Every structure is written in structure tokens, then in C-alpha cells.
Amino acid sequence: MPQSAAARxxxxxxxxxxxxxxxxxxxxxxxxxxxxxxxWPSFSHNGPMWFGWGGxxxxxxxxxxxxxxxxxxxxxxxxxxxILYATALLTIVSVGIGxxxxxxxxxxxxEFAPPSVKRIVSPVVRLLAAVPSVIYxxxxxxxxxxxxxxxxxxxxxxxSVTFVVQxxxxxxxxxxxxxxxxxxxxxxxIIADALRAVPNGWKEGALALGANRWRVMWTVVVRTxxxxxxxxxVIAAARAIGEGIMLAMVSGSVGFAPNPLDGITFVxxxxxxxxxxIVDNAEGLSVKPxxxxxxxMAAILLFASLMLSLGGTLAKRPLxxxxxxL
Amino acid sequence: xxxxxxxxxxxxxxxxxxxxxxxxxxDSLGAADAIAAAVAPGSxxxxxxxxxxxxxxxxxxxxxxRNVTLPVREGEVLALIGPSGCGKTTLxxxxxxxxxxxxxxxxxxxxxxxxxxxxxxxATDLRRRVSMVFQQPNPFPMSIFENxxxxxxxxxxxxxxxxxxxxxxxxxxxxAGLWDEVGDNLDHPALRLSGGQQQRLCIARALAxxxxxxxxxxPCSALDPKSTEIIEELITRLREKVAIVIVTHNLQQAHRxxxxxxxxxxxxxxxxxxxxxxxxxxxxxxxxxxVGGVFG
Numbered sequence: 001m002p003q004s005a006a007a008r009x010x011x012x013x014x015x016x017x018x019x020x021x022x023x024x025x026x027x028x029x030x031x032x033x034x035x036x037x038x039x040w041p042s043f044s045h046n047g048p049m050w051f052g053w054g055g056x057x058x059x060x061x062x063x064x065x066x067x068x069x070x071x072x073x074x075x076x077x078x079x080x081x082x083i084l085y086a087t088a089l090l091t092i093v094s095v096g097i098g099x100x101x102x103x104x105x106x107x108x109x110x111e112f113a114p115p116s117v118k119r120i121v122s123p124v125v126r127l128l129a130a131v132p133s134v135i136y137x138x139x140x141x142x143x144x145x146x147x148x149x150x151x152x153x154x155x156x157x158x159x160s161v162t163f164v165v166q167x168x169x170x171x172x173x174x175x176x177x178x179x180x181x182x183x184x185x186x187x188x189x190i191i192a193d194a195l196r197a198v199p200n201g202w203k204e205g206a207l208a209l210g211a212n213r214w215r216v217m218w219t220v221v222v223r224t225x226x227x228x229x230x231x232x233x234v235i236a237a238a239r240a241i242g243e244g245i246m247l248a249m250v251s252g253s254v255g256f257a258p259n260p261l262d263g264i265t266f267v268x269x270x271x272x273x274x275x276x277x278i279v280d281n282a283e284g285l286s287v288k289p290x291x292x293x294x295x296x297m298a299a300i301l302l303f304a305s306l307m308l309s310l311g312g313t314l315a316k317r318p319l320x321x322x323x324x325x326l
Numbered sequence: 327x328x329x330x331x332x333x334x335x336x337x338x339x340x341x342x343x344x345x346x347x348x349x350x351x352x353d354s355l356g357a358a359d360a361i362a363a364a365v366a367p368g369s370x371x372x373x374x375x376x377x378x379x380x381x382x383x384x385x386x387x388x389x390x391x392r393n394v395t396l397p398v399r400e401g402e403v404l405a406l407i408g409p410s411g412c413g414k415t416t417l418x419x420x421x422x423x424x425x426x427x428x429x430x431x432x433x434x435x436x437x438x439x440x441x442x443x444x445x446x447x448x449a450t451d452l453r454r455r456v457s458m459v460f461q462q463p464n465p466f467p468m469s470i471f472e473n474x475x476x477x478x479x480x481x482x483x484x485x486x487x488x489x490x491x492x493x494x495x496x497x498x499x500x501x502a503g504l505w506d507e508v509g510d511n512l513d514h515p516a517l518r519l520s521g522g523q524q525q526r527l528c529i530a531r532a533l534a535x536x537x538x539x540x541x542x543x544x545p546c547s548a549l550d551p552k553s554t555e556i557i558e559e560l561i562t563r564l565r566e567k568v569a570i571v572i573v574t575h576n577l578q579q580a581h582r583x584x585x586x587x588x589x590x591x592x593x594x595x596x597x598x599x600x601x602x603x604x605x606x607x608x609x610x611x612x613x614x615x616x617v618g619g620v621f622g
Contacts, residue, residue, distance in 0.1 A: 115429075201460060201464035202464055202466055202467075204424065204464070205464040205465075205531075206466070207427070207453065208422060208424060208457065208458040208532075209453065209457065209476060209477040209480060209531065209532065209535065210450045210451070210452075210453040210454035210480055211450065211476075211477075212449075212450050215480060220466055223467075223468075224466075
């Protein structure tokens with residue numbers, strides 16, 4: 001039987017779309033393999049101590065950059081603990097603060113805000129979520145960093161640690177504030193969508209049992225939307241981990257591990273996560289062992305974001321059995 | 327529909343006949359006075375729990391309920407019947423002030439609970455005493471136990487312990503006729519139950535706060551005939567404990583479970599009386615048109 005023109009064009013569309021999506025998959029896999037391959041020498045020379053501590057990581061990076069020309073004598077020694085610690089610290093603290101703020105904000109927007117406020121706030125939140133991170137970085141470095149450096153850190157405090165680290169204002173505190181500011185809008189948008197998706201029947205049912213609006217929100221609506229809150233946290237964490245340029249601007253870019261035992265000074269100590277390290281050292285990639293070390297950091301970021309997106313998918317699953325789709 | 331014996335189809339009011347229909351207050355059958363007498367206080371020896379007095383509700387400029395007066399008495403099931411959009415659900419939701427959730431709703435007239443205006447009560451207190459079951463079963467995404475305990479927890483001043491809750495939960499589930507089926511699996515998710523069980527769970531949840539009045543908004547319309555039968559038996563049993571107001575568009579159901587029937591049309595109360603009287607000897611012409619096809 002001859003095929004109709006419609007069936008043929010459908011088949012053609014199916015094939016070309018299938019080819020396109022396979023191409024994307026192939027490209028992503030190739031990219032991962034490429035990064036891993038490039039990164040391998042750095043990992044294999046250091047072993048698990050790649051993540052360990054010992055020495056000054058910035059000095060180690062400099063030594064790798066100044067490796068002799070003879071490949072047999074290339075230096076690979078690096079202990080990235082301060083950078084790993086900075087990445088984890090910044091991400092966990094920002095996402096932790098962000099979760100509380102964004103849940104409260106989303107509850108307010110969805111349930112308690114007057115309609116006029118709702119109409120303005122919802123699009124503004126989405127707009128904020130789309131602001132390029134470099135703009136946050138610019139505001140941080142032009143406004144917040146000088147303010148903190150000039151007004152919040154006393155000369156005495158600067159003097160007390162002067163032989164260990166310079167306190168310029170670019171610090172853990174500023175980085176956390178700006179990073180939280182950057183990731184909160186997307187979290188608010190996701191959580192607000194989830195709160196809106198909670199069936200009205202549950203809210204009405206709880207109200208009809210004599211619970212007040214605030215209690216209904218916490219006991220039924222937010223409770224139901226918990227997986228979405230986790231998903232929002234995962235997406236925010238992925239953004240925070242991958243944020244390079246903004247953090248390179250405001251974090252102080254020193255391979256230093258801020259010590260919570262330092263008290264208030266802890267907040268003013270500089271640090272530098274993986275992504276910012278990559279941004280800062282991009283010009284040195286032509287030195288082969290240095291480039292491979294930077295690729296190793298990229299591999300860690302790739303792995304982390306892969307794990308996070310997997311986690312986010314799993315976190316959303318429990319909602320589906322209640323028929324709620326996000 | 328839900329009855330095993332075949333019945334003639336329900337005859338709805340034909341819009342083309344609407345102009346002929348007269349206002350009940352100027353009705354040739356003289357129904358207005360008789361109905362006014364039937365809804366007046368003291369027309370029954372039973373204790374009156376709620377009284378709806380000259381209640382009108384409008385959504386914006388669109389009236390939904392017009393000048394309705396109705397008593398809700400203890401030990402009785404009041405069935406509200408009428409075609410879609412006649413205001414019966416709005417009337418029901420106004421009894422526990424759920425209409426307030428709609429911003430545009432404006433109400434005049436008064437509703438009292440044991441002589442006290444319901445707007446003088448806290449909405450949360452009112453809703454504990456006037457509980458509600460919805461058209462769609464809406465158990466929360468929690469365990470069976472947590473669902474029933476929800477109302478008790480929400481009204482307790484201090485957080486009650488599980489051992490205080492357990493007998494209350496059991497009692498509510500027994501009242502709703504669900505204990506035998508779920509008593510061993512109280513920690514199972516409520517949403518795994520069948521539709522009929524979910525609706526009985528919602529009834530148990532509403533009973534857990536020991537309400538004075540139970541409102542039911544077409545509680546069987548999303549259920550199969552077997553579940554409907556179980557819930558109707560349940561309603562008949564529960565009326566000894568609590569005053570029940572049930573909205574239904576199923577006339578046979580109103581006939582089976584109702585003690586008194588109120589027929590609403592276009593927001594007005596057209597007919598009120600005992601089941602026998604409304605179905606067998608309707609006073610208003612519109613009631614005759616509406617129920618005429620069912621048992622005639």
C-alpha cells in the first residue's frame with residue numbers, strides 16, 4: 001500500500017527530531033568524557049588527597065603553573081580542601097537561608113498577599129530570577145564589598161589576622177548575602193508554583209475543619225509541597241555551585257578556608273569556590289598541567305550538578321502519587 | 327440512577343415553561359403562607375440548632391440566594407434540592423462561612439447557631455461546630471490516623487498525645503462505619519483508600535471534632551451506587567447524633583435520606599416541608615414540575 005504524504009512527512013519529522021535529540025545527548029556525553037579525560041592526570045597524581053588538605057592551595061596552583069617544560073617533571077601536587085570547603089560552605093549556607101526566606105515569601109505571595117500585590121510581585125520575582133549573575137557581582141563589588149571593608153571590619157580586626165589573611169571586605173559574608181539574593185527568586189518561583197498546585201479541596205477541607213489560614217498553610221499546603229521545596233533547593237544549589245563570575249568578584253578569591261572558631265572574623269574571611277577558581281585561572285590553561293588541574297575542578301562541578309539534577313528528579317516524585325504535577 | 331429498581335427519568339424544569347411559573351409568594355395554590363408557617367420558629371417540637379433568616383447572598387451583582395428562611399433542627403436531615411445553579415451549595419457554604427473565601431460574595435440577613443449570630447463567633451470555632459463534607463472526597467495526603475486526628479489537633483489548646491487521640495479517632499471512624507475496614511491499617515496513606523472509603527474518612531474527620539451540625543455537599547455524586555448506599559445508611563444513622571444538612575441533586579436520594587426537604591429555584595426557597603409532603607403533595611407549582619416526574 002502506498003504511503004500517504006501526511007504519513008511520510010510525519011515519519012520525516014519524527015526522524016529529524018529524534019536525530020536532533022540524540023545529537024544533544026551525544027554532545028553532552030562527549031563533553032563529560034572530554035573533561036574527565038583532560039582531568040585524569042591531576043586526579044591520578046594526587047589520588048584521594050586531591051580533596052585533602054595541606055599547604056597553601058594558591059601556592060600549589062602557582063607551582064603547577066610554573067612547572068618545568070619537561071613533561072616528566074610536571075608538577076601536579078594540589079590539595080583542594082580549602083576550595084572544596086568554600087564551595088560546600090557557600091552553597092549550604094546560602095541554600096539554607098534561601099529555603100527559609102523563599103518558603104515564607106512564597107506562602108505570603110500565594111496565600112496572604114492582597115491581589116494587587118500578588119499581581120506585581122509574581123512577575124517581579126520571575127524577572128529577578130532571570131537577572132544575569134554578573135550584575136549581582138557588580139553590585140556586590142561596587143557597593144557591598146567597600147561598605148563591609150570600610151565600615152564593618154575594624155582596623156583592629158584587620159590587624160589581628162594580618163599575617164594570615166587580608167580582610168578587604170570581599171568575604172564569606174558578602175558572598176553568602178549576594179549568593180542568597182541571587183538564588184532566592186528562582187526558589188520563590190518554584191515553591192509558589194507548587195503551593196498553587198496543591199488542590200483547593202485540601203485547603204477548603206482543612207478550613208472547614210476549623211483550622212485557621214496560617215495553620216492550613218503549614219499543616220496541609222506546605223507539607224504537601226515539601227518535595228517541591230526540596231526540588232527548589234536542589235536547583236538553587238546547582239546554581240550556587242556553578243556560580244563563578246559573581247563569586248570571583250565578591251568572595252575575595254583567596255584559597256583560604258574560613259575558620260568558624262575565629263568568631264565574627266569568620267564572616268569577614270575571604271575564600272574561593274571551584275567555579276570562581278576556574279574563572280580566575282582561565283588565562284593559564286595553555287600550561288598543560290595547570291590546564292589539567294583546572295579541568296579536574298570542572299569535572300567535580302560536572303559530577304556535583306549531575307548528582308543534584310538526579311536528586312531533584314527523585315525529590316519531585318512523591319508528589320506525583322497524589323496527582324500533583326509540577 | 328442509584329436505586330436498583332428502575333425509575334422514570336427525572337423531569338427537569340424546561341426553560342421554555344419558566345414564564346408561566348409564578349412567584350411562590352403570589353402563588354395560586356396559596357403555598358407561600360403554608361411554607362412561611364413551616365419555616366417559622368416553633369413549627370416543630372424538635373430543638374432548633376441553626377436558623378437561616380431572610381438570607382441573601384450575591385457574588386458581585388449576581389444574586390445566588392434570595393431571602394431564604396430555613397430552620398436546621400437536631401435529629402433531622404434537611405435535604406436541599408433544586409436544579410444546578412439554584413444556590414443550594416452557596417446556602418450550605420454560608421452556614422460555616424466558607425462563602426467568605428470568595429472575595430466578591432456579599433451576604434445580608436442572618437444565620438444563628440443556638441441563638442447566636444455566626445458572625446459573632448470566630449470562624450474557626452464556628453467551623454468546628456458546623457463541620458463539612460465536600461462533593462469530591464478530599465482526604466489530606468497523610469495517614470488515615472492523621473486525617474481523623476487533624477481536626478482534634480487543630481482545636482486543642484495543647485498538642486494532644488497519641489494516646490489521647492487514639493480513642494477519639496477510633497470513635498470517629500466507628501461513627502463513620504469505617505473502623506472495621508481500616509482499624510488495622512491506621513498508618514496507611516488515606517489516598518490509597520477507595521473513593522467511597524475516602525468519603526467516609528472525610529465524614530469521620532468531620533465527626534471527630536464532635537460538631538453540632540454536619541453539612542454535606544452532594545457527598546455521593548462522585549461515588550458508585552454501592553458506596554452511595556453505604557453513605558446513605560450512615561446518614562440515616564448519624565442523624566440521631568448530629569443535625570445534618572445535605573445538598574443533593576438526586577431526588578431519590580433526598581427522598582431516601584431526608585426528613586425535611588427544601589426545594590430551591592433561582593436562589594429562592596420555593597418549597598419546604600417533610601419528605602412525604604414535598605414529594606407527594608407539593609404545595610408550589612414549581613415543586614410539582616420539578617419532582618413531578620419522579621414518583622408520579
